[in-house]
Amino acid sequence: MKSKKTVNGVSKAIAVLLVLVVILALVAVLEPVLLPTKTVTTTNVITETKTLVTTLGAATVTETRTVERTVTVGKPLKTELVVRAVFQTPVSEPWDGAIHTAILAVKEEFEAKGIKVDYQFVDRKIDPKEFELALEDAAKVADIVFLDAFLKEDIARRVAQKYPNVAFAAGSEYLPAPPNFAVFDNWLHQPAFLAGVIAGKITKTNKIGVVAAMEINEVNRIVNAFIAGAKSVNPNVKAKVVYLLGNIPPGESPWYHPATAKRLAKTLIDLGADVIFAERVGAEEAAREAYAEGKEVWVVGNMADQYERAPEVTITSLVWDMRPTVRVAFERVLAGTWA
Incomplete structure (x- = not known):
């Protein structure tokens, strides 16, 4: 087996690129798109x-x-904040996990300043009716509700309209809606391009693979950036993208289905891909099994550092730091300047 030093020491150029990916990923966060702040x-x-x-x-x-x-x-600042979150996937899934982890971290920061923060969350709300009921329950008690609205935009915005005095911060690919529905997203297409450069440099088969959730703007911009980065340094690279949507049982989430992600990644590896971009968690397991069989296969993680999940095969990860966005949201709600 190769040591971590050997994996990370492919070349000085690759080492520099790895550092750049980490730096860009740590700042790859988009402040929530809010209505202009007002002075209360x-x-x-x-x-x-x-x-x-x-x-x-x-x-x-x-x-x-x-x-x-x-x-x-x-207006005097509030000294207590009630925060709720409604997630479609389990918080072990990196996208919602990044939000959840950031809320916990910022909660500690504000409590150290004397601000009481009551934070509770529910996850695995993939069913539309359950998702709507969970949002309703959260809005009845919260000052601010965090959520991922993808594929359920109509539900999220409808509930927000019913509670105009509650702040809603939603992961979304669409625009905010007055007076209280703000949106956010990450900026991971930038480090994705650099990760693609690494993939283009280290592939020996000139075949790279991507295991992604589905073809929507939120996913495409990151996937396309990864492929563009690879082709920028290796024009001979051929990329194959496979999606969970269409390959999972009806009614299950394309955002989190590790078993299907693993199966799709195994197919890509069998087709000759030796670098896999795991846009969805689970693909790294196929790479680990291939590595154990003697194949040289590398993985690029997404949203969170994947090294602990698959240290043998993870070459780098795109890391989404959501804390700055959560801080802005907390500050505006406390100051009464959300909308």
């Missing part, structure tokens, strides 16, 4: 009594007047 103020009318003393020649005249003045002051 309160206006108070203060009544004051003033005594005026005026000297007229030898006489002194004393006059009392009542004066009203208007003072505008900023």
Whole structure:
């Protein structure tokens, strides 16, 4: 077996690219697209009594007047925050896991500042009715609700309209909706391009594979960037993309189906691919089995560092740091400036 040093030491150029991928991935986060911030103020009318003393020649005249003045002051920040999250997949899936992990981290940061944060979540809400009921339950008690709205945009936006005083922060490929529905997404197509450069450099068969969820904009931009990066350094590379959607049982989630991802990755490896971009978790297991059989197959992880899941075969991962987005969301809700 090859040591980690051998894997990561393909060449100095590859080592530099690995560092660049990590750096870009750590900052690859998009602030939530919110409506313009507003300044929240309160206006108070203060009544004051003033005594005026005026000297007229030898006489002194004393006059009392009542004066009203208007003072505008900023709204005091909330000191408690109720946060709820509704996820379609288990939080062990990297996309929703990145959001969940970030909320937990930022919760600790704010509590260290004296802000009480009540955070609860539900996951595996792939059924449309269950998803809607979970959103309703969350909105009834929360100041802010985080969710992934992909494939359920109509449900998410309909619930948000019913609760205009609750902030909704949704993973989405569409625009925000006033007054309370903000959207966010990652910026992982940039490190995906660099990961593709690595793939193009290390492939020996000139065949790379991608195991992805489905053909939508959110997925395509990352997959296409990976392939473009590979072809930029190796024009002979041929890429094969396979999707979970269409290969999973009816009613199950294309976002999280590790067994199907593994099966599809095994097919790509059998076809000669020696670098697999695991856009969906599970593909790395096929690479591990191939490696154990003596095949030289590498994996690029997505959303989270995949090294611990498959240390023998993971060459790099795209890592989504969602904490800056969660911080912005918390701050605006606490300040009353969400919308």
